[in-house]
Amino acid sequence: MSRDSASEQARALVHKGWNHLMSQRPLAAWGTWQQALRLDADSAAARQALETLEHAPDLPAAARRPYRFRKPADEARRRRWDRELRDRDAAEVADATRAFAAIADQAPDDAAAWYNRALCLAWGGDDRGAIACLEEAVRIEAATDPAAAVEAWTLAEVLRQGGGAENLADDxxxxxxxxxxxxxxxxxxxxxxxxxxxxxxxxxxxxxxxxxxxxxxxxxxxxxxxxxxxxxxxxxxxxxxxxxxxxxxxxxxxxxxxxxxxxxxxxxxxxxxxxxxxxxxxxxLPLPFLDADVWTARVPEGLPQDLVHELSREIVESYYENQWIHHPRQGLDGLSPLAASQAAGQGDAVARVKLEAVIRLREQLGARSSSLAMYQGYPFDRLRHRLGLAPANPGSVEEDDLSCAPLTALQAISPGELAEVRLADAFRSAAGFRDDSLTALFAAELARRGATEIERLDLPAVFAPLVRQAMQRSDPGEALSWLDQARPLANAAGRRDFDTWRAEILSRTGRGDEAARVYQDLVATGATPALVALDAAETFLDNGQHEQARDFLDRAIDLARAAGIRGVEDLANRHLSSLARNGR
Structure with missing residues (x-):
């Protein structure tokens, strides 16, 4: 091949590599640019592209680092590899792909062969095939070489966001x-x-x-x-x-x-x-925005900068430790991180490796230069501790830190023995696990003490499990008593929440007239009274209180018509027609 022809092909490959990167296939981009350099070692465009990828500030480290083939694990495997690679050019991705496929077919327990085959497929743009190979490598290595397995599955977490693997993506x-x-x-x-x-x-x-x-x-x-x-x-x-x-x-x-x-x-x-x-x-989601879901909170202007930084750190803690842990992920075989941690605790080595890898990629997102200010130094060992995993940096989290305590630690605590600040931390942790029976223990102790820390907490979150538990015990009196205690502590929005709960409880327990009086006040003071009136009417319909329902449906129609809210007016009319058809 002439020098001019090689340079022209190299330029075409550089362009192809950029297309791979735009399609979220960074390994394919890297492999294509390396191929361009083999054709034209002086290609400045290929070298610049590789350097751009290596130093991309918005990509997690696993998406921009160069990957290399693993070596055979023992002499027998080395001889097998030599036989398959002897007549092939290992620098050519297609040749190497066929060779490692043959090796894996001959020796299905050869984790390095599966991993190398995955790299070849990823360099060629087949992210889906690469993930399947990495799955095999993890299955083989999870118990014997967990560090290598975690590295393999961290790569899989990047590949699943790429073009062609869309239905494997988790974010x-x-x-x-x-x-x-x-x-x-x-x-x-x-x-x-x-x-x-x-x-x-x-x-x-x-x-x-x-x-x-x-x-x-x-x-x-x-x-x-x-x-x-x-x-x-x-x-x-x-x-x-x-x-x-x-x-x-x-x-x-x-x-x-x-x-x-x-x-x-x-x-x-x-x-x-x-x-x-x-x-x-x-x-x-694009690779630079894999953590977009973290940043949905909105901070009003005019706050002191130190409070803004504190809030940013709290946002990260709350998201990962209380919300993210509940989201099922394909990268965890359909389990949530919390469920995967429970499987890992029962001895499932694959679940542990995959969970470690998923957390590692999130950790890399927080370590990007473009993200440092937002994450405010959040140590992902808090999340590992929360999920019962060993810390990556021992000492970064205290074992007795209740603010990120694992479920087993909280279940072993007696709330009455905790100092006030630690009691509040334990409540937040318990609430994050979404277990009312556990959360209510700490919430009840906070409410019993009238602790000053309670005013820094999300009051509806404190009293909601207490109200739900009381209603599950068929004790509406206790539920209303909790609301009586909560309302004076709340701000305007919290008081509306508690009044709405009160009205729902009164209606559910046959006290429709009392519920109607509460709803009348809520409608009169609501920012969107037509919506509040419709919600009240639907509560009464659910509880068979047709007279009250009809009154609030009429009111919803009048308010909606005045505000031009067609949907509320239409739905309220449908409810009225249904009542008339059924002679109610």
């Missing part, structure tokens, strides 16, 4: 599109005070069209609080969905499907229950 962005009329935008914002406008991203090539063609909003789970009302991350709202409005279309987008569903349900309250999305999509 996704979900979206749904609705037909939209521009006149509805102002009505949407006025109906839901938790929606706020944010600056639309600029298109540097078409700055003149930005304002006319795209409007961006954030749909929060509750309105943004005043700076003075924020003491901890529990006081911060979370983004249910980002809203993109373009001519004829409204798009809801979120990295969390359950949050998207909440926003979608609220939207149908305005548009009508029969309105359905014209499209639903789910796609892997």
């Amino acid at each position: 996704l962005r979900f979206a749904c599109n609705f037909a939209w009329h521009h006149d509805d935008t102002e009505r949407l914002v006025s109906t839901f005070p938790e929606i706020r406008r944010i600056p639309a991203p600029a298109d540097p090539t078409r700055p003149e069209v930005q304002a006319r063609e795209l409007e961006v909003l954030e749909w929060l789970d509750r309105p943004l609080p005043a700076a003075g009302d924020v003491a901890s991350e529990a006081d911060l709202p979370r983004v249910l969905a980002t809203v993109y409005i373009t001519p004829g279309t409204l798009r809801l987008s979120s990295p969390r499907v359950e949050s998207l569903e909440q926003a979608e349900e609220r939207l149908r309250r305005m548009l009508g229950p029969d309105v359905r999305p014209i499209e639903r999509v789910a796609a892997p």
Whole structure:
């Protein structure tokens, strides 16, 4: 091959490598650029591409490090490898792929052969095939060489986000599109005070069209609080969905499907229950945004910088230790991190290796130069401790730190023996495991003491398990007593939560008239009274209290008509028609 021809092919490979990287296949990009250098050792474009990948500040280390073949484990395997590789060019990915496939077929217990085959497939752009090979390597090595198995599965966590392996991805962005009329935008914002406008991203090539063609909003789970009302991350709202409005279309987008569903349900309250999305999509998150779900909390302006840093650290702790641990992952064979940790505790070596690898990749996300300020030095050994794993850096977390305690440690504690601060830490930890029987023990002790620490906690989270447990015991009197104790401690939003619970309990226990009085106050003071009236009516319908339901349906219709909320008006009319058809 002539020098000019080799240079031309190298340039084409450099371009192909960039396409691989755009498709989230960094190993394929690396392999392609290495191939370009073999054709043209002087290719500055290939060298620059490799250097760019190696130092990419937004990628986790596992996505940008160079990988090398493993060596055979013993002399017998070495001889087998020599036979297969003797007449092949191991530098050629296709030849090496065939050779290691043959070796793995002959010796299915050769973990290094499976790993090397995975590298070849990944360098060639077959992430799905590479993950299957890494699965075999982990199965073989989990008990005998866990460090090598963790490294292999950390690589698999990167590969599953790549193009061609989309249905193996664990970190996704979900979206749904609705037909939209521009006149509805102002009505949407006025109906839901938790929606706020944010600056639309600029298109540097078409700055003149930005304002006319795209409007961006954030749909929060509750309105943004005043700076003075924020003491901890529990006081911060979370983004249910980002809203993109373009001519004829409204798009809801979120990295969390359950949050998207909440926003979608609220939207149908305005548009009508029969309105359905014209499209639903789910796609892997880009590698630089694998941790997007961590950063859905919103901090109001005007807070001291030290408090902002404290909140940022609390956001990370709360997300990983109380939320992320419950999300099932394909990388953990469909288990949640918490379930995988329980399997690991029972001796499942594969579950332990995979959990270690999944955490390691999250740790690398927090260690990126672009992320350090947001993570505020969060040691992922807290998460390991939480899940009963050995620390990577002994001493980074105290064994008796209750704020990230494992489930077994909390189950062994007597709440009455704890000092106030440690009691609050134990409550937060227990609440994160979503076990009411455990959480209620610490919550009851906090409430019994009237501890000052209780005011720094999320009060609805403190009293919710106590109320639920009382209702499960068929003791509404106790549940109402807890609400009586909670309400004076709460801010305005918390008081509305507790009053809503009170009304629901009164209705469920046949005290419809008392519930109606509570709901009347909630409707009168609500930011969106039509929605509150409809919710009240539906509570009464659920409990067979048709007279109260009819009164609040009539009120919901009047309020919705005045506010132009078609969905609420339509649904309330349907409920009234159903009552009439059934002679109620």
